[in-house]
Amino acid sequence: MGGRIVETEAYPPGDRSGHAYHGRTARNQSLFLDRGFAYVYFVYGTSYMLNVTAEEPGIGAGVLLRAIEPLEGINLMKRLRKTDKLRDLARGPGRLAAALQIDQRLDGVDLCANGPLWLGTAVRETTHVSTTARIGITREVGRLLRFFEAGSPFVSGPLNETRSR
DNA sequence: AAGAAGATTCGCT
């Protein structure tokens, strides 16, 4: 299964809402890997979240993948998500992880290698990216670090753009 | 040792 990433959020170094802010722990250690690795964690007793590390080794920073446009293995993803609605397959970070069968076993995987989970080059370029505040956090609320493809029906949350390019 | 909060989702009203 797979798809095209249409919504992300950035958690840069030193950001008070980021998991790395209080230093390295057993849970967040993979956030401190080199760029392009997976940081997977579990929240609310229900959902896994997938991040891509975004800084050099030793610096904890990452990008949360919040939504993909489903392209490959749609029937399998429908089974994993227990829904037939294409739009709901991977709209939201927990749903995205469920659709791609992502769990803690994929924590620390190299996303630029030939492994169980990887990132590739876009099959179709995103031309219009909108920016808003991040969703579901309580600190650094004012930073405009959520990015999504304008007009995509596969994006979660508010669609009113704060800024675009 | 116990409790609260958390980068959410789902089902019900």
Added chain:
DNA sequence: GCGAATCTTCTTA
């Protein structure tokens, strides 16, 4: 729209 579900981590509320 609201609250429950459900579990890991960090704090001591």
